[in-house]
Amino acid sequence: MTALMSQMPEQLEELSSSTDFTLSTKSVKILSSMPDNGGSYYSNLKLQPLETHEKAGYQLCSHVEDFIFTKAGTVPKIKTQLSRDDIFSTIMVRCGIGRNNYRVAPGLYGVGEPGRTSEVLVTANFKLSFDHLRQELKGINVWILVLDTRGVNVWCAAGKGTFSTSELVHRIESTGLNLVVDHKRVIVPQLGATGVSARLVQERCGFRVVFGPIRSRDMVEFLQNRRRVTPGMRQITFTLAERFVLTPVEIRIAAKSVFIMALALVFISGIGPQIFSLEQAWNKGRTGIVMILTGVLSGTVVTPVLLPWLPFRQFAAKGIVSGSVLAATLLFFLPLTQGGIKGSMALFLFSVAISSYFAMGFTGATPFTSPSGVEKEMKRFIPIQAILMLISMVLWIYSSF
Amino acid sequence: MQNLRYLDGVSTLKLSQKLCVGCGLCIEVCPHGVFVLDEHKAHIQDLDGCMECGACVNNCPTSAISVTPGVG
Ligand code: SF4
Numbered sequence: 117m118t119a120l121m122s123q124m125p126e127q128l129e130e131l132s133s134s135t136d137f138t139l140s141t142k143s144v145k146i147l148s149s150m151p152d153n154g155g156s157y158y159s160n161l162k163l164q165p166l167e168t169h170e171k172a173g174y175q176l177c178s179h180v181e182d183f184i185f186t187k188a189g190t191v192p193k194i195k196t197q198l199s200r201d202d203i204f205s206t207i208m209v210r211c212g213i214g215r216n217n218y219r220v221a222p223g224l225y226g227v228g229e230p231g232r233t234s235e236v237l238v239t240a241n242f243k244l245s246f247d248h249l250r251q252e253l254k255g256i257n258v259w260i261l262v263l264d265t266r267g268v269n270v271w272c273a274a275g276k277g278t279f280s281t282s283e284l285v286h287r288i289e290s291t292g293l294n295l296v297v298d299h300k301r302v303i304v305p306q307l308g309a310t311g312v313s314a315r316l317v318q319e320r321c322g323f324r325v326v327f328g329p330i331r332s333r334d335m336v337e338f339l340q341n342r343r344r345v346t347p348g349m350r351q352i353t354f355t356l357a358e359r360f361v362l363t364p365v366e367i368r369i370a371a372k373s374v375f376i377m378a379l380a381l382v383f384i385s386g387i388g389p390q391i392f393s394l395e396q397a398w399n400k401g402r403t404g405i406v407m408i409l410t411g412v413l414s415g416t417v418v419t420p421v422l423l424p425w426l427p428f429r430q431f432a433a434k435g436i437v438s439g440s441v442l443a444a445t446l447l448f449f450l451p452l453t454q455g456g457i458k459g460s461m462a463l464f465l466f467s468v469a470i471s472s473y474f475a476m477g478f479t480g481a482t483p484f485t486s487p488s489g490v491e492k493e494m495k496r497f498i499p500i501q502a503i504l505m506l507i508s509m510v511l512w513i514y515s516s517f
Numbered sequence: 518m519q520n521l522r523y524l525d526g527v528s529t530l531k532l533s534q535k536l537c538v539g540c541g542l543c544i545e546v547c548p549h550g551v552f553v554l555d556e557h558k559a560h561i562q563d564l565d566g567c568m569e570c571g572a573c574v575n576n577c578p579t580s581a582i583s584v585t586p587g588v589g
């Protein structure tokens with residue numbers, strides 16, 4: 117048995133080096149004394165081309181299906197189909213779990229059978245951006261140049277200066293792109309224009325930047341259209357679905373302060389005629405926590421999702437509207453309050469202030485809010501939110517007496 | 518984005534028509550359709566649509582455009 121096993125690698129090599137071998141049960145017969153797992157040897161054989169790229173201490177990425185030989189070295193060829201793992205990770209990342217570490221190695225990749233005239237698409241090394249792009253490229257042959265943006269998407273990285281002229285130039289040079297393609301052209305997503313100056317890229321490395329569509333799903337049409345965008349491709353959108361996928365991360369951002377607020381509220385709830393009562397802290401605090409959660413939900417989910425339909429332009433004002441409706445409904449239908457009308461008033465104001473605050477935070481996640489506008493909004497609404505908070509706390513304590 | 522607009526009268530976007538050479542790059546990169554080209558000059562047609570992302574500033578060959586968020 118041991119002797120047979122040590123023979124195996126040779127046998128397998130022999131098999132795979134002859135191109136026209138057939139893998140019948142006969143050829144597996146040499147393993148007849150082995151446990152019945154012939155199927156796994158078959159799959160090993162199929163993986164053979166990739167195995168030749170194995171390197172001690174490294175692991176092959178699941179999105180790589182082969183390697184392409186170019187004058188600038190081997191380039192991984194990537195799949196256009198997301199695996200179950202990719203999709204699972206996408207969901208985790210969308211929920212804000214492990215978001216900081218979801219990246220791919222920067223560098224050059226290939227899709228399909230790219231050649232010397234194939235286009236070069238530039239993207240960020242945030243794995244979601246990369247996945248998003250590759251799954252839209254089924255059936256076409258292109259190169260993908262991944263810039264190092266520290267795992268941040270194109271839009272945010274361009275604003276932060278990591279998706280930049282210098283990084284693009286550096287990556288074009290370090291990958292030896294001029295050895296791989298004959299043309300001197302790279303396609304940069306339009307939202308990267310905030311960080312990439314087409315003129316400077318051309319000056320520094322001779323490559324011309326063509327700004328492609330904003331959304332990856334327009335990419336194939338753009339390429340078939342001889343690299344011309346239709347007007348719609350240039351305009352940013354912020355649809356219901358696009359807003360909705362951002363909400364889990366908003367909740368997660370809020371989670372920490374919610375915890376602190378809840379503790380503080382429970383403590384304050386205990387203050388009463390007997391100075392401090394643990395029982396009262398729990399009884400009143402419970403209802404308070406429900407109202408905190410209502411406010412957070414209103415600010416981080418309801419307001420973002422209903423954004424275009426809520427009145428007012430300022431997000432903080434939109435948050436007051438949705439927070440008021442939710443809090444009033446809850447207080448009306450549920451006999452939550454200990455502390456009568458004063459307590460209800462306090463909880464209402466508290467919830468509204470929280471909703472307004474977190475709704476304001478969402479200005480940082482949209483593609484249409486100008487920093488000058490956000491500044492103006494914050495200057496006006498932070499004092500309002502603070503005053504609402506203060507009044508509600510005073511009322512809340514007062515309601516215990 | 519006609520259904521989603523942010524505050525009016527806050528954008529710090531400025532365009533100097535004197536410097537503009539009408540290359541059209543600002544129109545190409547702006548995600549909010551803020552500019553139009555008319556008689557070989559760029560014009561701001563929708564100032565309040567501007568989100569001050571700086572894409573146009575970064576790509577204008579003659580530095581005809583400026584945005585200065587956070588100043589004033
Ligand atoms: S700053 Fe951005 S949104 Fe404003 S005009 Fe320039 S490209 Fe358009």
Ligand code: SF4
Nearest residue numbers: 537538540541543577
């Ligand atoms: S990019 Fe500058 S020069 Fe070109 S059209 Fe716009 S403003 Fe004029």
